[in-house]
Amino acid sequence: MREFFLDARELEHPLPLELAIDKLKQLDNNSYFYMLHRKEPIPLLALASEHNLNFISEQKDDGYWHILISPNQELLLDNLIKD
Amino acid sequence: MFNNSGLSLNQAPPIEVVLRLFFVGSIFGIVLSVMLFFWHTNLTDISAPQTLAIVHTFTLGVMASFMLGALFQMMPVLCGVHIKAPIDLGIRVYVVLSIGVIFLITAFINGATSLYIFASIFLGYALLISAYVMIKRLLTIKHSNSSRGMLLALIALSITAILGIILLFLRAGFNLPFDYLAIKTIHYNFGLFGWIALLIISVAFQVVEMFYVTPKYNERYAKYITIVLFSLLLIYAFMRYLDLAIAIIIPYILAIIVGINAIITIIKFKQKKRPVNDASIFFWIIGMVFLVLCSLSFLFNLSITITAEFFAFFALSIVFAMSYKIIPFLVWFHLNALGYFDAPMMHEVVAPKYAKANLWIYLASILSLILSNWLPIIFYIGSFLLLISFCMLSLAIYRAWDKYSYTLVYGKKFNFN
Numbered sequence: 001m002r003e004f005f006l007d008a009r010e011l012e013h014p015l016p017l018e019l020a021i022d023k024l025k026q027l028d029n030n031s032y033f034y035m036l037h038r039k040e041p042i043p044l045l046a047l048a049s050e051h052n053l054n055f056i057s058e059q060k061d062d063g064y065w066h067i068l069i070s071p072n073q074e075l076l077l078d079n080l081i082k083d
Numbered sequence: 084m085f086n087n088s089g090l091s092l093n094q095a096p097p098i099e100v101v102l103r104l105f106f107v108g109s110i111f112g113i114v115l116s117v118m119l120f121f122w123h124t125n126l127t128d129i130s131a132p133q134t135l136a137i138v139h140t141f142t143l144g145v146m147a148s149f150m151l152g153a154l155f156q157m158m159p160v161l162c163g164v165h166i167k168a169p170i171d172l173g174i175r176v177y178v179v180l181s182i183g184v185i186f187l188i189t190a191f192i193n194g195a196t197s198l199y200i201f202a203s204i205f206l207g208y209a210l211l212i213s214a215y216v217m218i219k220r221l222l223t224i225k226h227s228n229s230s231r232g233m234l235l236a237l238i239a240l241s242i243t244a245i246l247g248i249i250l251l252f253l254r255a256g257f258n259l260p261f262d263y264l265a266i267k268t269i270h271y272n273f274g275l276f277g278w279i280a281l282l283i284i285s286v287a288f289q290v291v292e293m294f295y296v297t298p299k300y301n302e303r304y305a306k307y308i309t310i311v312l313f314s315l316l317l318i319y320a321f322m323r324y325l326d327l328a329i330a331i332i333i334p335y336i337l338a339i340i341v342g343i344n345a346i347i348t349i350i351k352f353k354q355k356k357r358p359v360n361d362a363s364i365f366f367w368i369i370g371m372v373f374l375v376l377c378s379l380s381f382l383f384n385l386s387i388t389i390t391a392e393f394f395a396f397f398a399l400s401i402v403f404a405m406s407y408k409i410i411p412f413l414v415w416f417h418l419n420a421l422g423y424f425d426a427p428m429m430h431e432v433v434a435p436k437y438a439k440a441n442l443w444i445y446l447a448s449i450l451s452l453i454l455s456n457w458l459p460i461i462f463y464i465g466s467f468l469l470l471i472s473f474c475m476l477s478l479a480i481y482r483a484w485d486k487y488s489y490t491l492v493y494g495k496k497f498n499f500n
Contacts, residue, residue, distance in 0.1 A: 012359050013293040014412050018429065021419050039293070043160070047420055 001075070002031040009038050009064060020044050024053075024069065032070035032080065040065050056081075096155045096166065098417045098487060100173030104152030105406060106480045107177045111144025111184065112399075112473030119466040123455075127388055136191040141395055143206065144184045146279060149402045151176060151213050153286070154233065156409055161289050162230040164220045172216060180209035190251070199255035203248045210244040228302070232285020232309035239277025239313065242320075246270035262324070269320045275394060276337050277316050280374075283401050284344055285309055291367070294408060295359050297351040304347075312340060335382060342378025345371040345397075362438035363404045369446065370400030389456060396449045403445060403476065407438045410480060414487045423494040427486050433479050441479070445472040 004023040008016030016037055021044070023033050035041070040057055048055040048069050055069040056077045068077040118140060122133040155173060158164040166172065183205030190198035214237045221234040246266050253263050288305045291297055315333055322330035349371045352364065377393035411432035418426030451465030 010296055010356050012296045012357060013290075014416070014429070017416070025424070042163075043416065050420065051422070 001080075003080075004031060004033045006033070006035045008041075009036050016041060017044055021047070024048075027069070027071050029070075029072045032068055032072070032075060032077065034080070034082075035067040035069075037065045037067060038063070041067060044069075096159060096169050097173075098413050099484075100169050101152045101156045101409065101413060102480055102484050103173060104148050104155065104177050105410065106477060106484075107181055108145050108148030108152065108402070109406075109473050109477035109480060111140055111148060111181075113470060113477065115140045115145055116466050116470035116473055119452075119469065120463060123459075123462045123466065129387055129391075132191045132194070136188045138391075139187050139191070140184065142274060142279070143180070143187065145402065146398055147180060147210065148177065149406065150279070150282060151180075153405055153409065154213075154217060154237075154282075156413070157286065157290075158217060158220070158233070161286075162221065162224055162227070162233065164217075164224060164230075166216060166220060172213070176209050176213050179205050183207075183209055187251075190254075196255040199251045203251040207244060207248045211241060214238075214241045214244070227289070228300075228305035228309070229285050229289040231306075232281060232288070235309055235313040236278055236282035236285060239273045239281060239316065243270055243274040243278055246273065262326075265324050265326070269323055272319060272334060272337075273316055276334075276341065277313065279398050280341050281309060281312055283370075283398070284312075284341070286405075287348055290405075290408075291348060291351055295352065295364055295367075296356045298354050298356075300347070300351070308340065308344065312337065315340075338378040338381040342375050342382075345374035345378070349375075361407075361435055362442040363407045365442055366400045366404030366407070366445075369449075370397045370404060373397040373400060373449075386456075389453075392452060392456075396452075399449075400445075403441065403472075406476060406480070407433060407441075410483045414483045418487065418490050418494065421491075422496045423490050424496060425494050426490055432483050432486055437475070437479065441472060441475045444468055444475065448472055 004026060006016070006019055006023060008019070011019070016035070020033065020035055020041070024047075027033060035044075040059070044067070045055060045057055053069050053071055054073045054075055054077060055067070057065055057067045058081060059065050060083075066081050068080055070077065115137065118133070118137050122137060126134055126137070128134060155166065155169060158166060183202055186198055186202035186205055190202050218234060218237050218241070221230060221237070224230060226234070247270055249259065249261055249266055250263065250270060253259055253261060253266075288300050292299050315337055319330055319333035319337075322333070349368060352368055352371075355364075373393050374397040377390055377397055380390040380393055411429040414432045415426060415429045445468075448465050448468030448471075451461050451468060455462035455465055
C-alpha cells in the first residue's frame with residue numbers, strides 16, 4: 001500500500017488544500033493520502049465526502065490532526081494512523 | 084470526527100454570490116474615487132452634502148458590499164453555518180443595496196424628501212434582511228471567538244441601519260421625537276466601531292493565523308475583547324442619548340482598544356512562522372498601521388478629516404487584503420470541488436505580480452491623499468491612483484469569473500476514484 005504523505009502543520013491556508021488535492025488526484029486503490037495539519041481541514045474532508053472517498057480525521061493529544069483518505073473503501077484507515 | 088459535523092460542499096456559498104457583491108463593491112470604489120476627484124474641496128465640512136455622499140458611498144457602496152460578500156463566504160467556512168437560498172438572497176442584497184446607495188447619494192445632493200424615503204426603504208431592506216438571516220443562523224451555533232464577534236458586528240449593523248433610517252426620515256422633514264445629533268453620533272460610532280472594526284477584528288482572530296501561520300491570539304483576550312467593545316458601544320449609546328457628559332470618554336476608550344488590538348496584530352505578523360510575502364499580508368499590515376494612526380489621531384484630537392482618512396485607509400486595506408486571498412481561492416476551490424482536472428491554480432486566477440502592482444498603486448494613492456492635506460494639488464493624483472486601484476480590483480474579479488466560466492464550459496473533469 002503506497003502512502004502519499006503531506007506535513008501541512010506549518011503551511012499557510014490554502015496551500016495545504018491545494019497540495020492535498022494534487023495528491024488526491026494521484027491516488028488509486030492501492031494507495032492512500034496521509035496529512036498532518038494544525039486544524040481540521042473541513043473543505044478537504046467535505047470534498048472527500050462529495051467524491052465518496054474513504055476518509056478519517058482524528059485529533060491527537062498534541063493538538064495536531066491526522067487525516068487519511070483513500071479511494072479504497074475496504075482499507076481500514078484507523079489502523080494506519082501513526083502515533 | 085468530521086463525519087459527525089454534517090458539513091458538506093453543498094453548504095459552501097455559490098461563487099457568484101460572493102463575486103457579485105465584491106464586483107459591486109469595486110464598482111462603488113470607482114464611483115468613490117471619481118467623487119473624491121471632483122468634490123475633494125468640500126471634505127473639510129463633515130456635514131456638507133458632498134461629504135455625506137462620499138462617506139456613505141464608502142461605508143455602504145464599498146464596505147458593506149465587500150463585508151456582506153465576505154460574510155457569505157466565511158459563515159459556512161468559519162462558523163459552519165448554512166445560509167438558506169444564498170443565490171436568491173445574494174441577488175436581492177446586491178441589487179437592492181446598490182439601488183439604495185444610488186438613492187442615498189442623490190438624496191444627499193438633491194435633498195428631495197422622496198429620495199430620502201426611497202433610500203431608507205432600499206437600504207433598510209438590504210441591510211436588515213442580510214443581518215436578520217445571518218444573525219438567526221448564528222444564534223443556533225456554539226460560538227468560536229470569531230463567530231461571536233461576527234454575531235455582535237451584525238447586531239451593530241442592524242442598530243446602525245435602524246438609526247440611519249431614522250436620520251433619513253428626519254432629514255426628509257418628518258417630525259419624529261428624536262434628537263438628530265445624538266442619533267447621528269450613535270449611528271456612526273456603531274457603524275465604524277461596531278460594524279466595520281468589530282467585524283475585521285473578529286475575522287482576524289481566525290484568518291490571520293490561518294492565512295499567515297502566525298501564533299494564535301491569547302484565547303481569553305480574543306473571547307472578551309469583542310464583548311467589551313460591543314458593551315462599551317451600548318453603554319455609550321444610552322449615555323449619549325441621555326446627554327450625560329461622561330459619554331464623551333467612551334469613544335476614547337474604544338480608540339485605545341482598537342489601537343492596541345492593531346498593534347497586537349502587527350506583532351503577530353512579525354512572529355509568523357513562514358516567510359509569506361504575498362500582497363495580501365502587506366495590505367493587512369498597512370491596514371493595521373492605519374488603524375493605529377487613526378486611534379492616535381483621535382486620541383490627540385487631530386483634524387476629523389485626517390482621522391476619518393486613516394480609518395478609511397485601514398478598512399480599504401483589509402478589503403484589498405481579503406479580496407486578493409478570497410477571489411483566487413474561491414475559483415480554484417469551486418472548480419476542484421466540481422471535479423475539473425484543468426482548473427487554473429490560484430496563482431493563475433490572479434497573478435501574484437498583478438496583486439503586488441495593485442498594492443503599490445494603492446499605497447501610492449493613500450500616501451498622496453494624506454500628503455494632500457498639506458499640498459492640496461496632490462489630491463488629484465491620489466484620487467486618480469485610487470481609481471486605478473479599484474479598476475484593477477474589479478478587473479481581477481471579472482477575470483476570475485471569466486476563468487471560472489470558461490473552465491465550466493471547456494474544462495475536463497477528473498474522478499478521484
